[in-house]
Amino acid sequence: MALVELSRFPSGVEAAIIHGRLQADGIESVCFDTGMNIAESVGIMIPVRLMVDEDDLEAALAIIRDAEAQ
Known part of the structure; x- marks a missing residue:
């Protein structure tokens, strides 16, 4: 398992929102x-x-x- 950068965010709150969305779809992130x-x-x-x-x-x-399209 090799981690790669998906995206950068100016705040932890924004990153946490996307993290939660990914987790809901079965993709682990950190x-x-x-x-x-x-x-x-x-x-x-x-x-x-x-x-x-x-x-x-x-x-x-x-x-x-x-x-983003929604």
């Missing part, structure tokens, strides 16, 4: 750097990275595209 983003929702610090298994990357991207 957020990196949530503790480093100390200016929560300001986005001026280190962005929160949402990581998925490389085998799930295409499916995760499709889920995000579908969510």
